[in-house]
Amino acid sequence: MQKSSKFFLGFITYHSIERRSATASIHVGQDSYFDNETVLEQFERLFQLIEFKEDFKNHKIEIVVDNARTHTAKSHSLQDFGKRIGTRCPVDKIEYVDLQGKRQTLNCYFQNGRHQGLSKGLYEISKELNVILPSKTTLEDLHKALADHPAFKVPSRLEQLAQKYNIRILFCPKFHSELNAIEGLWCHQKQFIRRNTDQTYNFQQRLKSGYPIASVSKGTGTMSIR
Known part of the structure; x- marks a missing residue:
């Protein structure tokens, strides 16, 4: 009997629901953003890795992807x-x-x-x-x-690529960010920044420049941002 495993792919992260594990990688495309070619390269790497995962053998793999244009691009329209x-x-x-x-x-x-x-x-x-x-x-x-x-009526380039590996792509509906796990991550990150910084211009400049602005207390294990 064929089992079913589902993944959720946000912007750069995919999760195995069965194992509660996560892996992330970044390969920035042009203009500091992901283009369709970069996205396809990363997905193909994922598809190839899944083949070698013992836990996913004899499973039907479905991957849920957000509805970004870099994901839904087609070869022609x-x-x-x-x-x-x-x-x-x-x-x-x-x-x-x-x-x-x-x-x-x-x-x-x-x-x-x-x-x-x-x-x-x-x-x-x-x-x-x-x-x-x-x-x-x-x-x-x-x-x-x-x-x-x-x-x-052609599928997206991502769907065509997934078909080669017997994987099904499911796109999240548009304008429903609550269904996209990565949006929840961004939400909590922004809340953390707002609550733990003074939101001044100097802080924003340090944030953009990559200047170290966070420290962790060894005693309490808490993080503070300055």
């Missing part, structure tokens, strides 16, 4: 494509499963003919997908017509 031939196009081809369950590949650039090497644009792509369009079609019409087509 309708808004990334232009309407006409030669306009913007984010991918060379789209692979998808059609309504009959068959895998299909759609080339987004012309492979031969007078337009060889140019992007097809959504209008030509729609015709290849046998989507019925009005005689005068706007880009908005194309978005509506293709919104429910399997070629454009």
